[in-house]
Amino acid sequence: MAPITQAPEAHKSRSNKLDALRGIAALVVVFHHGLYALDYDAAVRVRVPALSELSGYDLALRLIASVALGEIAVFVFFVLSGAVLMDSLRREGPINMAAAVRFTGRRVFRIVPAMAVAIVAFAILTHIHLPTYLDRPFSGTSVIRNVLMIDHGVLGVTWTLRTEMLMVPILLGLALFRNIFGTMSMIFFLSVSQYFLAHGVPYFDYLLVHALTAFGLGALATTEMFRTACKQLPKSTLWLLLAGLVAVRFVASTSSPLAVFALLWIAAITVALLYHDRDPNHPLERPTLVFLGRISYGVYLLHWIVIYWPLGAYQALIGAERLSANVIPWYFLYMIFVVPVTVLFAVPLERFVERPFIEMGHRLFPRGHKRGNVVPLQQEGAKRRLAA
Template structure:
């Protein structure tokens, strides 16, 4: 029985390194979200709000829509985002150094420069589109979900609340950024709590209780467990990956396919009518954690996840994710008048896929531009300030003592 090598160049637990395959996963997840949103735009045979409907075999077109929004499962991709964030933030935190206070401040500076510049820019862009492009006129063939967005003129207060991540009323996908911000604040604590098994068990108990608590805080409580699972991967994932690698190849393929299927279809099959179902989020988080683990510790050379195109897609994934919703709705409003008052199911499905694909193709160059001209320069600025904080930490740690005579031991 042969086994796959478990990433010999991933560093150790204290000094782990980043894996390009994680960036590729992030890019794929962002692309799936774009296509997923495309399949929610039009009613198919009167099928409204398809993402909230139980599986219905009475209409073959409804089954097709169910299958498509299950395969391109946006909510599952978001959970994968969160698990990936937990892993990547843990890797980043463990790579940096300095005293505890300056280490923490440097981390928060990097996160602020990572999350806020693009969020603010896209908020302003979205506000401008609300003012100058979109109208409150509904599209007759559109779903209730579609006609719920881009229908009002925002005021200054609403723009500010969106820009700081408190609200997502101007750009719906930004609800996940609010969760990212909260998780970013808590990640140092999560990383500390991964040190001992007793801390891990206690944290899981608390996070599970929070998942099912009836809190009205934008579902923040439901998703924190995804980030914590991601934080565990650089610390304990190698053991799971070794077990996976030592299994027969058929079992390895079956486990990966099972994890992917669970991520895509758990909520679609069992409780699609609940917007954020804690039980489904838990199952999908565990499946995503397994996928991230075997990806991070698996083969790193010549794998399809290490292709330059996918890695680049991962690099621009933040812009792709935040920008696509506005572009998607612009294209749909342009196309809708040409589809007629009652498009056939085949035409509606084809139109939704076409708009989703077109949105993806157009948003990629836009996200590329924002990455090179906004995100990357400001991320570099954040790293610069972070290094300054770490340098201040190093100066404070130097002992203030009088010079000793130059003896051989002192010189060495």
């Protein structure tokens, strides 16, 4: 077996810094959908032209839309998943059918229960009060299809969860080849993924076209190669990268493929820096951010409901003319309502649904290392050095 050039220090299964980044990304999605819900046309209009064609109000709105951009957050989510899941698969031990069942089982228990609760809750709410963007309440069939991930017709944000589940067999295959061929298999996967990024994916294109590269970069971010590179970078690099994510989308129009490429790589380096960081006093170790990371999945699932269910009443209260004239102040005012309410509901969802089902998944599908099957890191590489 070829040596697995993973970073030698085993990280905790739940990294505070990565959780904090996930929490920040979830908040970005909340602000993104809030802006698009209040004035979709304006939010799209200011992102399409070249920066030089905008001025005044449109320039300010472009900056807000670039900071609160769901595209950036989703790329971060996917890169994070690639890193965390490949690390989980390393600790799973040899990749075989039993490992595949265990890994898939834990993912189902991690993703589906909370998602199902959010979908059912939203469907019921549409029978009490119909959001303005719907013409009729959701049916039981629509709920079942969304829960089974056949589509995402009830809760639109669950499209990323369909992507997460589609990536499970792909990651299992990548982990198998990584155990045999080492880092080169991950580099090859990334190369193929970037071909698909440029030319499209034959199946499930819109679900996988960016995810393949993002997950591949995340998997590669856990390796010794990235660890060595990250150690050479100054502490300020993280903040420059986060600013770079915003700057790329502020400067580049939505039609720029280079911008997508840049965003994916910046997200990957950001995740790698945090993955390999050992500083217990890092700013992202603050309890508030760690808490936000812990409830980030609930925030992601529930914010759509909190934004869209009462939106019609808010729009009627403010008035269409005032909203279209200057959406910015009314947007921030609405977010003052949306964010705390979303957090308020995300806390019990995490405590009473997510956490118990995650624990159940780990009990039903325990990792391979509990049977002594952990694949040793760089074992053969160490033997070769001793032999030399």
